[in-house]
Amino acid sequence: xxxxxxxxxxxxxxxxxxxxxxxxxxxxxxxxxxxxxxxxxxxxxxxxxxxxxxxxxxxxxxxxxxxxxxxxxxxxxxxxxxxxxxxxxxxxxxxxxxxxxxxxxxxxxxxxxxxxxxxxxxxxxxxxxxxxxxxxxxxxxxxxxxxxxxxxxxxxxxxxxxxxxxxxxxxxxxxxxxxxxxxxxxxxxxxxxxxxxxxxxxxxxxxxxxxxxxxxxxxxxxxxxxxxxxxxxxxxxxxxxxxxxxxxxxxxxxxxxxxxxxxxxxxxxxxxxxxxxxxxxxxxxxxxxxxxxxxxxxxxxxxxxxxxxxxxxxxxxxxxxxxxxxxxxxxxxxxxxxxxxxxxxxxxxxxxxxxxxxxxxxxxxxxxxxx
Amino acid sequence: xxxxxxxxxxxxxxxxxxxxxxxxxxxxxxxxxxxxxxxxxxxxxxxxxxxxxxxxxxxxxxxxxxxxxxxxxxxxxxxxxxxxxxxxxxxxxxxxxxxxxxxxxxxxxxxxxxxxxxxxxxxxxxxxxxxxxxxxxxxxxxxxxxxxxxxxxxxxxxxxxxxxxxxxxxxxxxxxxxxxxxxxxxxxxxxxxxxxxxxxxxxxxxxxxxxxxxxxxxxxxxxxxxxxxxxxxxxxxxxxxxxxxxxxxxxxxxxxxxxxxxxxxxxxxxxxxxxxxxxxxxxxxxxxxxxxxxxx
Numbered sequence: 001x002x003x004x005x006x007x008x009x010x011x012x013x014x015x016x017x018x019x020x021x022x023x024x025x026x027x028x029x030x031x032x033x034x035x036x037x038x039x040x041x042x043x044x045x046x047x048x049x050x051x052x053x054x055x056x057x058x059x060x061x062x063x064x065x066x067x068x069x070x071x072x073x074x075x076x077x078x079x080x081x082x083x084x085x086x087x088x089x090x091x092x093x094x095x096x097x098x099x100x101x102x103x104x105x106x107x108x109x110x111x112x113x114x115x116x117x118x119x120x121x122x123x124x125x126x127x128x129x130x131x132x133x134x135x136x137x138x139x140x141x142x143x144x145x146x147x148x149x150x151x152x153x154x155x156x157x158x159x160x161x162x163x164x165x166x167x168x169x170x171x172x173x174x175x176x177x178x179x180x181x182x183x184x185x186x187x188x189x190x191x192x193x194x195x196x197x198x199x200x201x202x203x204x205x206x207x208x209x210x211x212x213x214x215x216x217x218x219x220x221x222x223x224x225x226x227x228x229x230x231x232x233x234x235x236x237x238x239x240x241x242x243x244x245x246x247x248x249x250x251x252x253x254x255x256x257x258x259x260x261x262x263x264x265x266x267x268x269x270x271x272x273x274x275x276x277x278x279x280x281x282x283x284x285x286x287x288x289x290x291x292x293x294x295x296x297x298x299x300x301x302x303x304x305x306x307x308x309x310x311x312x313x314x315x316x317x318x319x320x321x322x323x324x325x326x327x328x329x330x331x332x333x334x335x336x337x338x339x340x341x342x343x344x345x346x347x348x349x350x351x352x353x354x355x356x357x358x359x360x361x362x363x364x365x366x367x368x369x370x371x
Numbered sequence: 372x373x374x375x376x377x378x379x380x381x382x383x384x385x386x387x388x389x390x391x392x393x394x395x396x397x398x399x400x401x402x403x404x405x406x407x408x409x410x411x412x413x414x415x416x417x418x419x420x421x422x423x424x425x426x427x428x429x430x431x432x433x434x435x436x437x438x439x440x441x442x443x444x445x446x447x448x449x450x451x452x453x454x455x456x457x458x459x460x461x462x463x464x465x466x467x468x469x470x471x472x473x474x475x476x477x478x479x480x481x482x483x484x485x486x487x488x489x490x491x492x493x494x495x496x497x498x499x500x501x502x503x504x505x506x507x508x509x510x511x512x513x514x515x516x517x518x519x520x521x522x523x524x525x526x527x528x529x530x531x532x533x534x535x536x537x538x539x540x541x542x543x544x545x546x547x548x549x550x551x552x553x554x555x556x557x558x559x560x561x562x563x564x565x566x567x568x569x570x571x572x573x574x575x576x577x578x579x580x581x582x583x584x585x586x587x588x589x590x591x592x593x594x595x596x597x598x599x600x601x602x603x604x605x606x607x608x609x610x611x612x613x614x615x616x617x618x619x620x621x622x623x624x625x626x627x628x629x630x631x632x633x634x635x636x637x638x639x640x641x642x643x644x645x646x647x648x649x650x651x652x653x654x655x656x657x658x659x660x661x662x663x664x665x666x667x
Contacts, residue, residue, distance in 0.1 A: 028565060028568055031597075065540075066537070066540040066541070068540065069540065094537060095537055095541070096537075097530075097533070098530060100489060100530075101493075103486065104490055104493070160529065190560070190565060191562055191565055191566065227612055234595065234609075
């Protein structure tokens with residue numbers, strides 16, 4: 001699922017469409033959101049460098065970590081941006097976000113800007129921030145129809161200095177800009193009202209939430225019983241992703257997260273699909289699912305135009321006559337023609353082209369198109 | 372002598388290895404406590420470890436809660452002479468007991484006071500000799516009083532903490548703060564303490580036992596060590612939990628008297644009210660020497 005997210009960001013948006021937007025959200029009980037953010041950032045950087053992505057550049061708006069942190073992070077993943085950084089720019093909203101350093105009377109403390117990063121010293125002014133992001137992005141891709149991607153490491157910090165509506169406004173504007181290919185951001189959901197989290201989820205085409213592995217262990221005083229569960233929560237988590245497809249369908253997927261020395265690892269959860277499908281079904285008074293017995297019976301039903309396989313033609317009972325009468329009217333055949341028997345009668349030749357599809361399947365048949 | 376005094380807390384924080392590079396360099400430590408179990412002893416223990424003869428650390432101690440004499444008395448009992456360390460420029464004490472939100476007439480805002488404090492810390496670090504600049508530890512005792520001084524402006528406090536956090540990446544210094552979890556427990560969304568928990572690389576929680584009071588054990592410590600990425604690579608996330616017991620030394624009477632004296636001071640009105648509400652009876656435990664931590 002994490003790879004699906006990265007692929008969607010890599011592919012970007014179509015002409016006239018909003019850029020795909022990803023919200024990564026976590027909470028105190030499972031604070032791995034930043035690890036997920038770093039993973040997505042690394043993957044997207046690799047795609048950009050390999051020329052496989054729609055975007056040709058990446059602007060990182062850094063609120064919670066310094067630019068040197070990202071340089072080190074990418075270096076550990078095999079991407080040396082210190083020497084070659086014509087594809088990435090870091091907007092530093094971390095070192096001096098409110099201009100306190102700038103106000104110091106003693107100006108001996110010099111601030112080093114470089115071609116890799118530039119300072120933003122007034123994060124309260126979101127219009128200025130918007131212009132800076134677009135300017136830096138355009139600087140990376142030059143003139144032409146190329147696009148760039150944007151990564152904002154902490155929207156929770158952004159909303160501390162500005163109102164919810166202005167933050168939503170800037171994100172929406174960034175998303176709908178012609179030259180933005182994709183955008184993703186991190187949010188700590190327990191720091192905000194549900195309203196703000198909902199606004200961001202509404203703006204996003206993908207919402208990835210990190211949840212605790214053991215929900216029950218959170219919030220209680222530590223004792224010997226819940227210590228092992230807390231330890232598990234500290235290394236593992238659950239990763240739920242909700243995709244909004246172009247055709248309007250919503251798809252929910254789930255994985256497990258393991259935080260290791262080398263970074264974060266995503267592993268599939270085998271039995272989750274059924275649970276997820278059940279959650280998606282609306283609660284109505286009639287039964288939308290099949291029991292095991294019903295499924296077996298269904299499998300035994302022979303479809304009207306299919307051959308039974310015993311060489312004999314199939315008789316279809318139409319409900320008006322008793323079985324055995326008027327066999328000529330009920331004759332059908334599949335596959336092979338039998339000219340001796342059926343001259344003058346119509347034939348139905350039926351080839352089944354795909355397996356039976358479950359009702360309300362989330363599979364999009366257009367996924368196979370390779371246009 | 373040093374090795375004999377190492378305890379489980381030191382091991383949980385990685386302080387049982389070589390002193391250099393300092394294991395807490397570039398890391399943020401948050402100590403959370405409550406009325407029943409004060410976490411001040413953890414702070415005192417960290418002061419003692421930072422000022423050990425084998426390390427080159429310099430401590431910038433920003434004190435909102437107690438005067439210098441208080442810490443001097445306690446650390447003396449732990450075998451550390453703060454007066455000498457202060458004279459050697461290894462222990463730099465910022466007495467913030469008088470900082471409170473100025474009146475409007477004075478023209479300064481709550482934010483302005485914190486900006487000045489940040490400036491003072493930054494200038495102190497920059498003014499250190501070259502070899503000492505890399506081994507700075509900033510300690511703040513405690514954040515709830517910073518909030519009081521900022522007249523409840525938790526946003527300003529968060530901005531101040533953000534700038535202190537920026538210092539840890541700029542100068543590789545450590546930041547150790549103390550806050551009281553139970554102050555925020557009645558809030559629906561305790562933003563300040565939550566933000567601090569997100570900022571922290573190591574969270575040390577001092578809380579009572581889940582089974583209640585006990586005569587042999589005063590409380591339990593839980594150390595959550597997030598293996599955050601730093602230049603040395605990434606270490607795994609670890610949790611440690613152990614019980615602790617603090618030994619009483621004959622300081623009780625003296626302390627009660629000194630609090631009564633503090634009562635009469637007009638300028639201390641904010642502090643005095645705060646300390647009287649629920650913390651007076653517990654105050655005595657702050658003087659206790661930590662000599663022994665039990666395994667849980």
